[in-house]
Every structure is written in C-alpha cells, then in structure tokens.
Amino acid sequence: MKARWLIALIVANLMAVAVLVFVYPHLMVAPGALVPAHAALATDCFACHAPLHGAAAERCIACHKLPDIGLRTTAGKRVAQVGAKAAFHQQLTEQNCMACHSDHDAPRLTKGGRTTFAHTLLRTDIREQCATCHQPPPNEMHRALKAGCGQCHTATAWKPASFEHDKKFALDGDHNAACVTCHVNNDYGKYTCYGCHEHTPANVQRKHQKEGLRNIENCVECHRSANGESEGHGERGGRDRD
Numbered sequence: 728m729k730a731r732w733l734i735a736l737i738v739a740n741l742m743a744v745a746v747l748v749f750v751y752p753h754l755m756v757a758p759g760a761l762v763p764a765h766a767a768l769a770t771d772c773f774a775c776h777a778p779l780h781g782a783a784a785e786r787c788i789a790c791h792k793l794p795d796i797g798l799r800t801t802a803g804k805r806v807a808q809v810g811a812k813a814a815f816h817q818q819l820t821e822q823n824c825m826a827c828h829s830d831h832d833a834p835r836l837t838k839g840g841r842t843t844f845a846h847t848l849l850r851t852d853i854r855e856q857c858a859t860c861h862q863p864p865p866n867e868m869h870r871a872l873k874a875g876c877g878q879c880h881t882a883t884a885w886k887p888a889s890f891e892h893d894k895k896f897a898l899d900g901d902h903n904a905a906c907v908t909c910h911v912n913n914d915y916g917k918y919t920c921y922g923c924h925e926h927t928p929a930n931v932q933r934k935h936q937k938e939g940l941r942n943i944e945n946c947v948e949c950h951r952s953a954n955g956e957s958e959g960h961g962e963r964g965g966r967d968r969d
C-alpha cells in the first residue's frame with residue numbers, strides 16, 4: 728500500500744514539475760538573464776522558443792525582418808551610423824540565427840562552449856571580402872598590402888596567419904624591403920628576384936651554368952636568405968629542372 732502511495736507521489740511531483748516548466752519556464756529552466764534589448768520578453772519564452780524544440784529562427788525573423796537587420800530597428804526606425812557591416816545578414820545562405828546568437832547571459836561554465844560565427848554561412852562570392860566586416864591591423868606591413876587576406880589568413884583560424892615568411896625566405900639583411908619589391912602588383916602568389924642588383928634572367932642563367940643548373944625560375948629552392956643556400960637544400964632542389 729505504501730509503495731502505491733510513494734509511486735503516486737513521485738508521479739504527481741513529476742507532473743507538477745512538467746507543468747511548471749511550461750507555465751514558468753524562465754524560472755524553472757533558468758538559462759540566464761536576457762540581453763537588455765530583449766528584457767521585455769523575460770516572461771514570454773515562447774516568443775523565441777518553440778515548445779520542445781528550442782529557439783527557432785522563424786520566430787526571430789518574425790520581429791527582425793531580414794532586409795532590415797542592421798539598417799532599421801524592429802519599430803522601423805533607421806539605425807544611426809550605419810556602417811559597412813549593415814548589410815551583413817543579407818549575405819547569408821540560410822537563416823540560422825542560433826549559429827551566432829544566444830540572447831541569454833548563460834552561466835559562466837557554459838560560456839566557453841558557445842558557437843561562434845561560421846563563415847560557411849556566407850555566400851561563396853563574398854567570403855573573400857574580409858574588409859566588409861574586419862579592419863586590417865594598423866601596422867606598416869598591412870597598410871602596404873592590397874592583396875586579399877586569404878593569401879595568409881583563413882576564416883577558420885585567423886590567428887596565427889597560415890604563412891610564415893621565414894619558412895620560405897628570411898627577410899634579413901638588405902632583403903628587409905617593401906613587399907612590392909618582390910611581389911609585383913601586390914600579387915603574393917608570385918615573387919621575383921629580378922628587381923635588384925645584377926638579377927636578370929640572363930645574368931642568373933649565365934652565373935649558374937657552371938653548376939649545371941638550367942631554367943632558373945624558383946630562386947628560393949636554393950637561396951633561403953641573404954646568406955645564400957641552406958645546408959643541402961640547393962643540391963636537392965635546384966639541379967637540372969628541365
């Protein structure tokens with residue numbers, strides 16, 4: 728008899744909890760306070776969440792019309808100081824608000840696991856237009872660059888840069904020059920050594936003939952710095968490349 732009463736009590740408690748979750752979800756689930764802009768929705772969880780399915784992008788865009796995001800408020804007022812990022816949301820391939828946004832100030836232990844923006848959500852034709860959203864570093868090297876960021880950086884790991892110049896050619900001695908000295912027209916997919924000293928294709932070919940080298944095109948196969956050849960590298964990489 729006691730077992731029946733105990734089971735009935737447990738079932739009653741579970742049902743009460745389930746009802747309270749739906750009636751007072753903001754108190755029972757407690758995902759953290761809402762951001763100030765959405766504070767008025769603190770007791771209206773289903774304004775953003777679909778029952779048993781979590782937050783739904785369809786409910787977000789019911790208030791935040793996609794063509795207006797970054798340009799106008801939900802009340803239709805134009806956003807002050809509209810910048811280059813204004814039309815950012817209009818360039819996405821799908822309406823997946825939760826891929827970037829969490830309007831709750833979640834407990835500290837869960838903040839590190841939040842999903843950050845995925846560049847794969849951008850249309851492929853604008854993924855290389857980094858300057859639309861990102862400002863280049865304010866240093867001398869980046870100010871001189873006109874090439875696309877993708878030649879050194881990736882969208883999945885902006886830091887560190889994927890290219891390390893010293894692994895190709897050390898910019899020591901007199902080679903610590905402006906980028907355009909070797910990379911003509913700011914094309915960092917190519918380089919030339921024929922802009923300085925005695926370097927011309929004919930002179931280089933004549934100088935290397937005695938070593939049995941022909942068709943000299945890729946100087947850094949042998950010369951890795953102002954000091955000349957890296958140990959053993961020229962023997963392997965520079966011989967007779969017809």
